[in-house]
Amino acid sequence: MESILGWIADNQQMIYIVILMIFVGIEVIGHVPSVLHTPLMSGANAIHGVVIIGAIIVMGKADPHNYVALILGFLAVVVGTLNVVGGFVVTDRMLEMFKGKGKKQNTSSK
Template identity: 60%
Template sequence: MYTPLLANIAILVLSGFVGFAVISKVPNTLHTPLMSGTNAIHGIVVLGALVVLGKVEDPSIGLQIILFVALVFGTVNVIGGFVVTDRMLSMFKSKPVPAAVAPGSVEKGADS
């Protein structure tokens, strides 16, 4: 009745609950560094996929396709994560102060 597949499914479900409980308690100001750390972990996953792709002896074409697609999806995930993190960090940058207009000069776009 107790199979390794059932154990793996139970671990997956429990880890999902633990992950949700941990992430829901993170303050809003810490989400950006948390996402950057997660992107680094995804980079390690991509390296693992490269190792598996290189070490399989005599792989079939189907296995090569599956490994390549997994590698592409992992890479897209890493790049997309860093793009989103960069956009979130740019929201916190202060906007440049416009140069003061000299007295007596005409502003661009002013009505005549």
């Protein structure tokens, strides 16, 4: 318990910055107009692609006996991949909403 409290005391400023980043991120994302959502989603997908590459590099350079680094790297790859794929699915669905409704093909007439 003392080691946890010591770690918190040593990294108190970093913890405050992370909490502040969470609140600022929620405010920024909450005020994004829906027109800008699709371009921002594409940018987020590109950023998460970089996260996936970084996690693969970290896993490749980690000591084979450092299980914490390997597990965290693997989780970063899995979650980043899910985020990228989910982002593309959401973007595709949003773009489908903006496509014009074409003429339906009539297959019954001859």
